[in-house]
Amino acid sequence: MFVSTNALIAWEAEFGHGLLVAQTSNGVIAIVAMVVGLVVGAGALLIVNLLRGRELKAKADSILAQAKTTADNLVRTAEVDAKEAALRQKQHLEQEANKLREQVRKKESTLERREESLQQAADDMRKQEKMVEANQRRLSEKIAEATRRSEEVKRLVQDQTQKLLATSGLSREEASERLLKNIEQELEQDIGNRILKHERRVHEICEQKSQEIILTAMQRYASAHTADSTTSTVDIPNDEMKGRIIGREGRNIRAFEKATGVDVIIDDTPGVVIVSGFDPVRREVARQSLDKLIADGRIHPSRIEELVAETEKELEKFIRRKGQEAAEEVNIAGLHERVIYMLGRLHFRTSFSQNVLRHSVEVAFLSGMMAEMIGLNPDTARRAGLLHDIGKAADHELEGGHPKIGADLLKRHGENEIVVHAALGHHDQLTTDFPYTLLVATSDACSASRPGARRESLERYIKRMEELESIARGFEGVEQAFAIQAGRELRVIVSARETDDAKAAKV
Structure with missing residues (x-):
């Protein structure tokens, strides 16, 4: 049972060597495994990083593609906006250019008229110079x-x-x-x-x-005249609308009359309501307001007040526009805003059924033409003629006749003494201090007596035409005579058997 010491030593040596060898082999394997693990981990890490880089690159490419698409869209949008802005700017510039061309055309037209006036004045001056020379010769002969x-x-x-x-x-x-x-x-x-x-x-x-x-x-100057009716009527769709206009216990019609200052006459006449008032401007406000109420269908006191106020504002703009148009028609500038407004009010005034604004424009033209022929300033004459009846726009608001009211109004708003005097004295036969006043008075009479201008002159006009024809037929050899062009021309037919060329010339 006892083993020898040498044998034990030998076994221990052999076994210890084997154990050492085994331990050494296990360490190498562990190191190799570690190295392999590191290599495999590094490879796996590289593979993971490679895959992740590819994914990031794909995302980056996608983002770049989206950014490029967005940038292209922004560029196209910017190009479209720029083109639209350029088109709008071009249209705006074309509109401005058209306005400038229109202004230039108007100024050229004005300059042409002034050139014609100057040429006419120069011709008249030359005629007057010739007349003066002829008079001087006759005077020398008489001396x-x-x-x-x-x-x-x-x-x-x-x-x-x-x-x-x-x-x-x-x-x-x-x-x-x-x-x-x-x-x-x-x-x-x-x-x-x-x-x-x-x-x-x-x-x-x-x-x-x-x-x-x-x-x-x-x-x-030939002007057309129409006799303006002073009665305002409003058409209604049916008779039921009359009851709605009157309202419960008459509250609607009372509110309307209070807001407009006119009387509303509702009688048995089918399909018509009559608006009656002393002031033609108020009557026009009432007529337009009633038209709007009927079209709107909502007829009650608050709506009536709202539409009347709206109509008054619209009519005030219309009045100013009519005054400005009249001033531009006769080529008059520099009028005060109040004067333009009062001039526009004349559109709603009538004198013996003759529209006062059209009458004033006609007087302005006639005054300017006659002023050119007698050597006066046509611009001043037209200005005085246009404003001579402006007092009629306010004669119911102030005391005095329309000449005095108009003269005071023009004087307060900076018009010169000639224009003020023409407004004051165009009905005064004894006022001869200013030749323009007599000129305006003459033009006023011509406009008022023009056939058809005023109703009261129609019978006198017909009688005058008959007298002209009768006088012409009283000459020897005259068979027939016709007065045409309101009596400005008389066409005479003579007998060839009783009249030769010399007698015809005498007739």
């Missing part, structure tokens, strides 16, 4: 004739003096006194006859010239 006659009178005086001294035995002083008395009596009679003759001639020339000027102006 020479007077000198010749004076010499002849002196010679006759000397002859008479010698005869008287020789036959009468009078002294020179007595003879001279008697002779001078005889000559004075003869000359007084001759001078009186000549003065009367020249006065009649001057009167005929002045009357002929004034008629020529007035007729020329009336022929150059």
Whole structure:
């Protein structure tokens, strides 16, 4: 059972060596496994990182593609916006250019009219210069004739003096006194006859010239007139609407009359409501407001007040526009806003059924034309003619006649003395301080007497035409006569058997 020491030592040595060898082998394996694990882990890590890098790259590529798409969209949107902005700017510039071209056209038209006026004035001036030269020649001839006659009178005086001294035995002083008395009596009679003759001639020339000027102006300006009715009527769809306009216990119609200041007349006339009022502006406000209420269908006091206020604002703008249009029509600038407003109110005024604003425009044109022909300023004449009846726009609000009211209004708003005086004195026959006042008064009378302008003148116009034709038929050889163009032209038919060319020219 006992083992020898050598054998044990040998076994221990052999076994310990084997154990050492086994332990050494296990360490190497562990190291190799660790290295392999590290290599495998590093490889796996590299593979994972590689896969993750590819995924990130794909995401990056996707983001870049989206960014590029977004950028392209933004660029296209910006291009479209830029094109739209450029188109809008182009349209705006074209509109501005059209406005400028229109302004230039208007200014060119104004300059052409002024050139024509200046050319006409120059022609008139040349005619007047020729007339002055002709008058100077006639005056020189008359002076020479007077000198010749004076010499002849002196010679006759000397002859008479010698005869008287020789036959009468009078002294020179007595003879001279008697002779001078005889000559004075003869000359007084001759001078009186000549003065009367020249006065009649001057009167005929002045009357002929004034008629020529007035007729020329009336022929150059032809205006159409319509008689404006002072009754305002409103059409309604059915008779049931009358009851809605009246309202419960009449509250709607009372509210309407209170808001507009006019009377609403509802009678048995089918389909019509009558608006009656003293002020034509209020009557127009009432008419338009009632039209709006009927179209709207909501008729009650609060709605009535709302629509009346809205209509008053619209009508005020319309009045200012009519005043501005009238001023532009006659080429008048620099009017005060209040004057333009009062001028526009004349659109709703009538005088003997003649629209006062159209009458004022016609007076302005006639005054300007006649002013050109007699050497006055046509612009001043047109301004005075346009504003002469402006007092009629406010004569129910202020005391006094429309000439005084208009003159006060124009004076307060900076118009010159000529225009103020024309408004004040165009109905005053004794006011002759300013020639423009007489010019406006003449144009006013021409406009009022134009056939059809006022209702009261129609019968007188027909009678005047008949008298003109009757006078023409009273001449020898005249078979028929026709008054045309409101009496400005008379066409005469003569008999060829009774009248030759010379007699026809005389007729």
